[in-house]
Amino acid sequence: AQTVTQSQPEMSVQEAETVTLSCTYDTSESDYYLFWYKQPPSRQMILVIRQEAYKQQNATENRFSVNFQKAAKSFSLKISDSQLGDAAMYFCAYRSLLIIQGAQKLVFGQGTRLTINP
């Protein structure tokens, strides 16, 4: 079974600085999706960025980018020019591409709570 590990329960960063959130995962599959979700105090689950494992290029969405290291099974999220609105819980998640029973779920990490200091 796949597992996702976020080893940083909490992180903090000064406003306008850059912060990197870590995520590692374990799988025997070669093709899959990886995601970062943001959960602000409103509790909504907001998709931040997505990476397809077959793509070597790291995904980027405005100030958010990932460092995808497939061999190391690492998927970190970098937030540049941090803003107060970035304060939230961040979850890393894995999803298989297999179309078999039970494989289509999202497997989540434990979450990292990010605080932005003004």
Next chain:
Amino acid sequence: EAQVTQNPRYLITVTGKKLTVTCSQNMNHEYMSWYRQDPGLGLRQIYYSMNVEVTDKGDVPEGYKVSRKEKRNFPLILESPSPNQTSLYFCASRDRDSNQPQHFGDGTRLSIL
């Protein structure tokens, strides 16, 4: 507007009193699922449904039931709630195309006393 709607958003109830959390999506998605979120554990899948009348257990199904009689609705049923089911619950839906992301509801905070 494409959305997944969960009700209620908050519920405080007592042990043993049956409750249902409703979930409805307006995107004609085949795949729907329920997750629970607990501190330090992230989100874990409870049940999922690949289509109408097709449901199966996720990772933490004990104490829960689901049904999928219509494509848009996927209710979560707690027949005899217990305090260890106090949690934050999310319904999610997705198109069958694996390239599509999940759409999440806004969450339901359940407290079982």
